Amino acid sequence: MIPYGRQWIDDEDIKAVIDVLKSDWITQGPKIEEFEKRLAEYCGVKYAVAFNSGTSALLAVYWAVGLKEGDEFITTPITFVATTNAGLWLKAKPVFVDVERDTGNMDTSKIEELITEKTKLIVPVHYAGHPVDMEKVKALADKYDLKVVEDACHALGAMYKNSKIGSCKYSDATVFSFHPVKHITTGEGGAVLTNNADIYEKLLIFRNHGIVRNKKEGEWYYECQYVGLNLRITDIQCALGISQLKKLNKFVRRRREIANIYNHYFGNIDLFETPVEKPYAYHSYHLYPIRLKDPSQRAYIFNELRGRGLGVQVHYIPVYWHPIYRNMGYQKGLCPNAEVFYKSEISLPIYPYMGEEELNYVIETVKNLRML
DSSP, X not given: OEESOOOOOOXXXXXXXXXXXXXXXXXXXHHHHXXXXXXXXXXXXXXXXXXXXXHHHHHHHHHHTTOOTTOEEEEOSSSOTHHHHHXXXXXXXXXXXXXXXXXXXXXXXXXXXXXXXXXXXXEOBOGGGOOOOHHHHXXXXXXXXXXXXXXXXXOTTOEETTEETXXXXXXXXXXXXXXXXXXXXXXXXXXXXXXXXXXXXXXXXXXXXXXEEOTTSOTTOEEEOSOOOBOOOBHHHHHHHHHHHTTHHHHHHHHHHHHHHHHHHHTTOTTEEOOOOOTTEXXXXXXXXXXXXXGXXXXXXXXXXXXXXXXXXXXXXXXXXXXXXXXXXXXXXXXXXXXXXXXXXXEEOOOTTOOHHHHHHHHHHHHTOOOO
């Protein structure tokens, strides 16, 4: 089975992890700060704080920007549930904006009508690695005094108008994930990047149980001032992340190369539409999502591809379709474009480790598809 995504681990990565295992620090040590520094430098931002998952990073930054009970935050339903579940943990309410049919990203022209007195935050998700039109998001945030947190778990290595996603040029903070199917991996892991010193300090506190160090009583003394959590990442993971970061540009280039090859072979197939890349975007292709022109064919095509050894997947079930959200009163039909996107979408295999034999097999298999 050729999966839709997978990691690329080489001998350099393995050695980096072994070196840490042989050292005095396997957690709360120097590799964490080194990884954070290198990640911040790569994205051109002042601060980075690493976490044990992208979900933890989302929770921490929502808390750090002040999201709380009774607040609303606007985001897309075409995302993994972590984007909104993190807000539910803080007892805030997600408000879903419909998506663009071609990119799957939030339709920025529909955000303003959803802003109320309770709105605190906008969370654009750079679906599949294609950036949201962030200038439009920032203009609305400035107009209504809202915070912006980019969910860029798909988009490390992507760019918006020549600025790297993660630079926080148009947002208060950006979140990345380092799950094995993402652009680089730390096993599990995530990070928040920001140029805001106050957000940075709060992230550090929240990651470490809500504890603030205070040496007035001695070197041993600390105070738990907030209800934080243990969301720390290890030096083992960060050593892997440092090694992976060195190869990030190569990984993104290979993803784009595969996407361009797919576009060449699949661009004229009547069965589906291929991903787009808007003029303002540099797509990093975490996913290669095709959209079937006849959604009624999706189950058949999906099963055909799986049956022929392609580990295709669907990204995503609209968040508000999940039972927990239905139980909160969200109804189907809320975001029509998102629902059509979901019913039409299939993610084809794309990852840097794909060899020519695997790539050619995907191409031939997809080219030979026929409708029922």
